[in-house]
Amino acid sequence: MNILILGSGGREHSLAWACAQNPKCDRLIVAPGNAGMAGLAECAEIDILDGGRVAEFVEAEAVDFVIIGPEAPLAAGVADRLRAAGVLVFGPSAAAARLEASKAFTKEICDASGAPTAAYGHFTDRDAALAYVEEQGAPLVVKADGLAAGKGVILCATVEEARAAVDEMFGGAFGDAGAEVVIEEFMEGEEASFFILCDGTDICAIGTAQDHKRVGEGDTGPNTGGMGAYSPAPVMTDAVTERALDEIVRPTVAEMARRGTPYQGVLYAGLMIKDGAPRLVEYNVRFGDPECQVLMLRLGAQALDLMQACAEGKLAEVAPNWGNDHAMTVVLAAQGYPGAYAKGSVIGGLDDLPDDSWQTCFHAGTKVAGGATVAAGGRVLNCTARGHTLEEARDRAYAMVDAIDWPEGFARRDIGWRAINRDG
Numbered sequence: 001m002n003i004l005i006l007g008s009g010g011r012e013h014s015l016a017w018a019c020a021q022n023p024k025c026d027r028l029i030v031a032p033g034n035a036g037m038a039g040l041a042e043c044a045e046i047d048i049l050d051g052g053r054v055a056e057f058v059e060a061e062a063v064d065f066v067i068i069g070p071e072a073p074l075a076a077g078v079a080d081r082l083r084a085a086g087v088l089v090f091g092p093s094a095a096a097a098r099l100e101a102s103k104a105f106t107k108e109i110c111d112a113s114g115a116p117t118a119a120y121g122h123f124t125d126r127d128a129a130l131a132y133v134e135e136q137g138a139p140l141v142v143k144a145d146g147l148a149a150g151k152g153v154i155l156c157a158t159v160e161e162a163r164a165a166v167d168e169m170f171g172g173a174f175g176d177a178g179a180e181v182v183i184e185e186f187m188e189g190e191e192a193s194f195f196i197l198c199d200g201t202d203i204c205a206i207g208t209a210q211d212h213k214r215v216g217e218g219d220t221g222p223n224t225g226g227m228g229a230y231s232p233a234p235v236m237t238d239a240v241t242e243r244a245l246d247e248i249v250r251p252t253v254a255e256m257a258r259r260g261t262p263y264q265g266v267l268y269a270g271l272m273i274k275d276g277a278p279r280l281v282e283y284n285v286r287f288g289d290p291e292c293q294v295l296m297l298r299l300g301a302q303a304l305d306l307m308q309a310c311a312e313g314k315l316a317e318v319a320p321n322w323g324n325d326h327a328m329t330v331v332l333a334a335q336g337y338p339g340a341y342a343k344g345s346v347i348g349g350l351d352d353l354p355d356d357s358w359q360t361c362f363h364a365g366t367k368v369a370g371g372a373t374v375a376a377g378g379r380v381l382n383c384t385a386r387g388h389t390l391e392e393a394r395d396r397a398y399a400m401v402d403a404i405d406w407p408e409g410f411a412r413r414d415i416g417w418r419a420i421n422r423d424g
Contacts, residue, residue: 002027002062003304005041006048006078007069010331010364010382011289013037014296015067017360021301029061035373036363048073051081058087066090067307068265071147071286075101079265090307092285095261099252099283103145103182106283113251117280118184126170129181133162139186144169146177153223155186189274190418191281192233193291194241196249196269197306200262202315203253205245206306207298207322208236209291210418215338217414224338225379228415230328230390231294234422235273244271244278252283265310293362293384294327300357328393328416329384330401331364332409337378346372347380348405359385359396361404380409390419 001024005016013036019025020040031054033043046057049072058066066082068074068091077094091097098105104122109115118141123129133140142165144152152174156162162183169178193211197204211229215221236244249269256263268284268291287295296303302321309318334341350373353361362384365377381404385396394416401411 001025001064002029003065003067004029004031004058004061004063005067005069006031006054006073008032008034009069009289009377010329010362010379011287011292012069013362013364014293014382014384015069015287015303016041017362018296018300018303019067022304023301025304029063031057034363034376035366035368036361038368048078049076051076051078054078055081055085055087058082058085064088065308065311069286071097071100071284074265074285075147088308088311090265090311092263092265093261096256096263096265097285099256099263099267100285101147103143103282104180106280107182109252109255110280113255115248115251115280116278118187120182120184123181123183124179126166129166129170129183130163132183133159133166136183136185138162141184141186142166142169143182143184144174144178145180145182146174148174148177152177155223187272187274187279187281189272189279190235192236192271192273193229193288194236194244194249194269194271195287195291195295196245196267197310197315198253198263198265198267199310199313199315200257200264201313203245203249204306204310204315204319205241206266206320207231207295208233208241209288209294210235211288211291212412212415215412217412218417222338224333226288226290226331227333227412228328228330229288229290229294230326230393230416230419231291231298232326234419237276240273240276240278243276244269248278248280289364290329290331290382293329293382297327297360297384297386298322298325325386325388326390326393327384327386328390328397329362329382330397330411330415331379332381332383332401332404332406332411333379334375334377335408335410341378342408343374343376344369345375345406345408347375347409349403353400353403357386359400361400375406375408383411390416394420
């Protein structure tokens with residue numbers, strides 16, 4: 001099987017790594033890929049937002065299966081264009097991808113399906129949004145309605161912070177994504193990420209994780225795309241998982257099908273759990289980043305089989321085979337992230353890192369320049385490891401962090417603290 005993966009980050013590197021473990025993978029191409037992926041796949045420079053160009057490439061290279069990593073090409077309808085050309089593709093249609101592309105649309109689906117979520121207001125006018133803030137009081141969560149690369153969510157402890165967030169959104173800080181704004185009640189509890197494959201009819205839960213969105217230790221500071229993650233999430237007990245499926249996921253999938261936009265791909269439900277009751281924070285229509293990294297390390301070669309079954313409408317025939325293990329990934333980011341940061345600094349020590357089924361370093365934002373691997377993004381590397389316990393996975397991941405020579409980078413040193421403190 002010839003496989004094409006669209007994307008260039010740590011999520012896509014981990015997807016490529018898992019596919020490469022499977023003997024049915026004959027040829028692996030990533031577009032555009034990065035310096036790390038170049039070691040296990042061919043890298044192709046194509047515009048992944050241009051469905052027609054991707055379809056031409058697929059035909060020319062005899063690609064059998066396309067896996068779409070990021071949300072932007074999904075929202076742009078690349079999966080639709082490929083399906084129209086008869087290509088087997090993993091990823092939802094543009095209509096179904098609105099579950100991530102529009103937070104207001106997700107709220108509409110929750111209202112229609114009865115899925116529990118935060119109370120909210122949806123606004124296209126700054127003054128109306130500010131009036132809602134005054135009426136509701138704090139704390140509140142202010143969200144850009146559209147895609148904002150994981151950064152369009154501001155947690156506001158005071159009315160003043162909420163006013164400033166509204167001004168920031170409507171002032172263009174998040175571009176078109178902030179032209180519409182959703183303001184939600186602040187939900188208390190413990191957050192978790194829940195991943196479910198959907199083939200339009202059947203669903204298959206494929207794992208849980210928790211990530212650390214805040215840049216600072218102790219979960220402080222501004223939100224980022226994610227500074228680390230671990231799997232499984234202890235808060236997602238069997239009982240909580242079943243409630244999430246019964247009360248949130250199945251009603252959502254049924255409502256999408258009822259509207260004539262069946263969901264096909266991975267559905268990422270961000271949940272808030274309090275007293276054993278899950279509520280939906282948001283949906284994403286692709287694997288989380290960096291949650292995908294820990295899931296792929298735990299799933300290994302079977303990840304390709306599961307994604308293929310999902311794309312072929314055969315989820316009822318498969319189920320994940322989980323080991324009794326844990327995984328953790330620690331993000332190394334460029335100094336200054338999530339604010340302004342410099343690119344181009346040289347990263348040393350990568351060739352000496354372990355690379356096996358227990359531990360590996362996924363590249364998120366790297367490129368090769370002058371024969372060296374250099375930083376090319378905000379989140380740059382994902383040191384990822386498995387262990388029989390979370391502590392063992394943590395120790396392996398941080399041993400890799402410490403072996404990397406990159407003074408211009410930083411990592412949080414407390415990834416997994418909530419779960420480890422729970423156990424200890």
